[in-house]
Structure formats: C-alpha cells, structure tokens
Amino acid sequence: MPSKKDVIKDLRKILGEEAVEDDDLVVRMYSKDAVYFEGNAIAVVFPTSTSQVSALLSYAYRNDLRIYPQGSASEIVGSSTPAEDGIVISFNRMNKIKQYSTVDMYITAEPGVRLVEINEFLAKEGYTFPIDPASVKSATVGGAINSGAGGMMGLRYGTMKDAVLGLEVVLPDEKGTVLRLGGRTTKHRVGYDLIRLIVGSEGTLAVVTEATLKIVPLPENTVNIAAFFPSLEDLANAVVELKKRKFNLYITEFLDSYTVEKTVEALKLKIKGKGNMLIVSVDVPVEAADRTLSALKEVMVSNNASSIIEARSLKEAEEKGIFDVRRGYYPASIRIAAEGRKDPRTRPIVYVEDISVPPSKMAECVRKVRELAEKYGIEMTLGGHIGDGNLHPVLWFEEGDEEKKEKVFRFIRDLMQLAIDLGGTVSSEHGIGTTKKEGLIMELEANKSEKALDIMKEIKRIFDPKGILNPGKLW
C-alpha cells in the first residue's frame, strides 16, 4: 500500500483537487454515525460521477485500499463508519434526480439524493416513494438501499428490497467494473436477482451509483384514529380484530403507556390520552370515510379503549397531533438520556433496537421486553410498527458508564433471543453492521442454518475478492 501522502496525491489526480479532503476535523466528521460509532479514515472523497467512482475503486483494488461508501450515516448499527483505515466515499455531490415518470411509475436518482427530496419532488405530481425510515429527512437513496431500510408503511409496501427496480453499481475490481442491473419495469426476470442481493448488503458488495425506484400514487384520502388502551392485551386484540375484519391498513403504529407518558412530558405535547397508544390509518375515498371511521372506532371501543382521537383526513390528523408521540419518542428519548446524565460533559449514547415478531405475538413480546428492562434496571421507551410486527425499544447510557453499557448490551442480547423464541427476527430494517453480528449468528444457529453464513461469505468474495469494501461489517 502506498503512503498516506501518496494516496492523497493519487486521489487528487483521479478525482480532482477539491474532491479529496484530508483535513483531520472533516475526516473525523465523516467517520462518525448517528449513534456514536467512530472510525478511522485517512480521507473523504466526493465523487461527482460513476466514472470517477469506477476509477476510484480500480485504484483502491490495485493498491489494497479500503473503501467505505457513505450516505448520511444515519443508520444506527455501525454499518457506515470506517472500521479500519481507508477512504470514505461521500455521495454528497452525486445528488441529482435524473429521470422520472408517473406513467411508468419510477424515479431514477443518484445515491446522494435524500429520500425527503424524492418525496417533495413527487408530491407535486401526487406520487410518493413509500419507504419512509424514521431518518427519512437525512437518509439517502444509496444509504437506504444498502441498509435495506423500512418504515411506517412496511405492511403495505414492504422495505427497500420491494422498491428497487434498477441499479447501477461499481465493483471493487481491477477495472472498477460498472454493472447496470434490472431496469425500469416492475417485472424483470433475467437470471439471478443480483439487485436484491445488493439491497441490504450494507455497502459490502458493490458501490451504488444510481438507482431506479418504484413509486406509487399518494392516497386520495386517509382516515386516522388514535386510541389509548389501559391494557396491552386489549390493544393487541384490537389489531387482531382489524386484521380479521380485513381492513387494508395503511399505517398501524403503537407505543406502550410508559413511552406515551415520557414522550408527552419530554416534548410537552398537547395530545390528551393515557395508556398504550394505537395509531391506525386507512386509505379510503372520502365517501367511505364515515363508515370506515365508525368501524375503526367500534373495534377500539369493543376492545376497551379508554379514549379515542379521530381524524377524517391526514391534515386533520396532523392538526390533532395524532402522529406526534410516535414520531417524537426517539427524540424524546435522546432528551431524557441527555437530561439524566450524571456528568453534563459526557455524551448520551442512544440505541434504537429493531426486532420483529409475528404481530400476533406483539403483546407478549412487549410485556417480556418490559420485564427484561426491569431485570437489568435500565430505562427504555418503546413503540413500533405493530402492523408488521416491528418493535423498536430505545435504550441509553452515559458515555463512560461501563456498567450501564454492559447492562444495555446484555439486554440487547436477551431481546434478540426473545425475538427468535417468538418466531421473529433479530433485525428488521436496520441491518447487522457492527452491533448485531452476534444476533446474525444467533438467528442462523436457531434455524440450524449456519451454512447460510458460509454462503454469504463466498458471495462476498465473488463481488469483492480483496475484501476492501466496507470491511468489518456483517461478520
């Protein structure tokens, strides 16, 4: 490997002066993620084209240089930070929407485009890209693809694996080979599905330089309801009844009573209601709004909801703050974590966990997760996408508090085991990164499918024979 100085010089030759940054402060900024994982890059580069990325990967291959592709680094499992030394590729300057068609229902964008930009752009046409991770305002197309992101509409629209029609990627090989996979059509059956192998691969197989995403019309109207239940079982039974009555649910979210109380308090929200909170949206034309809302209320009331807030439209739902608690419990947790520090000079470290269980197991799961938190004596908020069974417990500790950190880590281990025991999964939409490697093994072992890991490692070698792409992640 050439010296750091030579590498910087070479990179400037390949990418241009202003595309290479080796200032310590800047490099450190790009070596951190949203939680606290921090790595050790020697430079950050800002390519502007696929051919620059190709030249970069070819150079990296020939010189055994490690490469860390990065979007907004808003993932929270340590998958976007440089685990060892190497070059961070930032896609800040590959941020153009290149093409779109509402007739053909796709949008093509560079990896640095943020999901929120896509949706602001499409909203003018009445269309949307329905994968909406909580980080939607910062998350980029490339990052969402690599982390296999999901969101509130997972039950209806799945996750990124269900939303990518075409990819342009660059391989970390001698030539920096560019591959164009898939296309613009929903149906595409040309050999093995390499697109979905790359979706969720956490930047370890290839570098995404362009993506074509499937878009859908925005619903004409949604009716929305928030209901509060003294008992978690009653809330879960309400969800069971919704499914039995064949509601085609658009959004189905929940928070447990402790989380509602703490979030309302921390963020000084106006919303009234106590207990476990269920939020349901159904997309129906205005003519059917009343009937649908009545039917929803009936389900809530017959399952012992203590109070109900209803909204005939999304606008009314926003005015009444129906989604505020759900959106707010992560920021509220950060505030609670910050305020609870013993030493105000330390950082609060906040973990968002990400298991799934079959929705029918959600009440049991939440009860057991609460017991776990009590057992370890750690504070926790939790809510999630109850429609698709995805639960996000949020936990925190103060930087330097090794005892608490250890407790949080043991909690997470038990949480993953619980998910497996209930027929669920250790990671739903955040991925493995550096924090869930143990979970990956646990789940494969529970399924007696350890050989799947060998297969994954061999696939990695096909795409990245020198192991230079985002090393240290997944296993």
Next chain:
Amino acid sequence: MPSKKDVIKDLRKILGEEAVEDDDLVVRMYSKDAVYFEGNAIAVVFPTSTSQVSALLSYAYRNDLRIYPQGSASEIVGSSTPAEDGIVISFNRMNKIKQYSTVDMYITAEPGVRLVEINEFLAKEGYTFPIDPASVKSATVGGAINSGAGGMMGLRYGTMKDAVLGLEVVLPDEKGTVLRLGGRTTKHRVGYDLIRLIVGSEGTLAVVTEATLKIVPLPENTVNIAAFFPSLEDLANAVVELKKRKFNLYITEFLDSYTVEKTVEALKLKIKGKGNMLIVSVDVPVEAADRTLSALKEVMVSNNASSIIEARSLKEAEEKGIFDVRRGYYPASIRIAAEGRKDPRTRPIVYVEDISVPPSKMAECVRKVRELAEKYGIEMTLGGHIGDGNLHPVLWFEEGDEEKKEKVFRFIRDLMQLAIDLGGTVSSEHGIGTTKKEGLIMELEANKSEKALDIMKEIKRIFDPKGILNPGKLW
C-alpha cells in the same frame, strides 16, 4: 455414476418402494412441459418430506446424479424439463398447507400445493395470495417461486420476489444441507438476501421444500370497465391519463384488435365490442363506486373509446364476461393453432412470449410487434399487463414445420431486441429456461454488464458445486 438399475434400487431404499417410478411412460410424462420441451430422465421420485429430499440430494451429490425439481411443469421456457439424464423430483406428494394466520398475514405451504388451492383456502377468510400467473390453476408454490412468477396484479403486488417471506431449501451438497431462510415477518434484514436469490433461480440453486408467503385482504369491492378503442394510441393515452389522475389501479390489461376478434370468434364469446380492448379494475369501497366508474368512463370517452362495458362489482364483471377475452386469448390461440394445422396428426406448438417495456412505450411496442409478425408472415395474438408494461405475444407453428419454426424463432429474437431498444426487458415473469438464453446475453450486453453473468455462474458454483441441479438451464 452407478448404473441406472443400481440408482433405482438405491432410490427405493432411500425413499421407499412406491416413491420411485421408472416406468417409461410415466417418466416420459414427467419429462415434458406445457409447450413441447421434452427431456430424458431415468426416473421420477415423489418425496413426502424434507428429510427425504435431503437424503436424495446427498445421494445425488455423492453419485454425480442430476436432479430436476418439478412443480406442474406449466412454465413455458423449458426450465422444468430434464435437459440431460437424471432424476425428476415431483412434489405431488408434498402438497400440504402447513400453517397460516390472517393476523400475521402469512401462509406456509409445501412446494406441491397449487396456487389455486392456496386461494380457495384463503378466500374463506377474505384473504388472498395476490400473485396469479395465467397458469394459477396448475402452478405450484415451488414452481412459482423458482420461475419468479407474476400475473395480473403485478403493478400492485409485484411478482414472487415480493411475496416470499421465508423458505426452507435443501442444498445439493454432501449432507443435503437443509437451510431455513427468512421467517414470517415482512421485515427481515439478517445478512444477504438469499431468499430472493433463490426466487427466480429456476431450480438451479437449491430445492424448495417449504415456503412462507405474504397474504393480503381481498378488496371489499372493485369497479371494472372494459373499453374498446379503434386506435392503439388512444388506448395507450387512456392509460397515461389514468396514471396522471392517480388511479390506484388494481388490474390493467389489454388486447389488440386482431386478438379480440380472433378470440371472440374462436371461443364464441358473447362480449360485444370491436377494436383494441382495455380492461381496468379499481378497488374502492361501494360508496365510491359510482364516482370512480364515472371518472373511469370519462377517461375512456375522452380518449375516443368506441364502446364501454361497465360493472359495479367483480360479480357483475364476471357476468358480463369482462375478463373472458383476456383469459381466453391463450386457449383461443391454441385452438386456432390446432385448427390451422396442415396435418392433423402433428402437434401445434404454441409459444407465449414475455417481454416488458415501460408502459409509456406500450403503443409503440405493440405497433412494432405487429410489423414484425407481418414481416415474418406469422399469425400472432397479443395482450398483456399494460399497467406494468408486460406484453405477451402468442405465436405458433405446426410440429415439423421447420420453416415456420425458424421464422418464429427469428421473430422472438427481434422481439427481445425491440424490448431492449425500448428500455424494457427480454423476460418479465417466465424466466430464461432453455429458450431465452440468447436473450439473457443480449440484455446483459446491451447494458454492458456481461460480468453479471460471471457473477451468476460463480453464485451457482457456491450453491451447487457439482452442477447437478437442473443443469442446462439459464446459460
């Protein structure tokens, strides 16, 4: 490799007497598919459990025996027939629905269960599995997974790749390793997505022994319309307007005028209407049926539809025969092909082609496909899923008519080139099999992505190092 006699003896020991069939007539029956591809197996086996499949694959691996997994063999690209000698695995006896939950929205079934059985079973609960290939009555779960099947609801629900939550598969290795991948939840992010690598792999990577599929509620109501257009451009413009007006289309099918005429005639259908036919279904609650139907009619009329048939419900649509032409044009083509034979002792060979183009290119594509058929002087019917751009030209020739066969093959080559030129794909939901190998190469070359094929071949070697699983397919 042991002798045929020894193989049969060994198989009987492993699977039981009545699970192994080497009668010539039976073996030949299982060596054919729905078109006319015929292979050369030495036996057919009927396992009843995963452990039997595992023992079988282990035996096959140790004895270099080729294995051809087979569902209903209703695929039409030659992917299910034994290309060389070897053993056909029929899943006729692994045909149980094992578990399901409308709350958790999944159904788990053995590979031999037919899709129609799944849907008859789910209909009682008001749910459905929305991937509905034309062969839905015979197509099996295992076959649909391996061929990556699609159908009329592709625009809304995608294809099999969007519908499989979990898989149990057996690998063709020393031990016949059983892998359990994925699970029951929509969200699942545990390492690389091996499930979607196997979906659409045409039985070349692993043998599916169980699948968990994502199910959805049946719509409460659909409104349906069939409109006839003198001009193809007008029909296409109507579709453009539907998308612009943000209809959330449930089904969007079409047939060109020649096909409508020939199908109505061949099947003696009652439906009245001449010209290019567009069929649209939108799922809306009853309260919004009138407004939706009016809006749909408005779009049709303003784009010069000459006649319109409308139905306020699916039942009414069936009574009025709205879908009969669409469903009938393949059987009608078979009848036309049979009746047009010069020698009644020969078989009519009917090909269903399967390209996609972006829907905005559909009118141009159909016009050019008609020109191609004229150029080669071959008869052709055609229709397709205009909502997602998937076009199915149907062509035929008489067995033994080498000149016509050659013309059909040259037509197909030009058709695939046309799809590529219009930004589409050579295969949408049927796959590559033995008939589209050239198309696979053409498309990869057009995208300058030949290396994708090398990657696919290396992936094949990981799963199937001896190349014993469905050899001769894909490349």
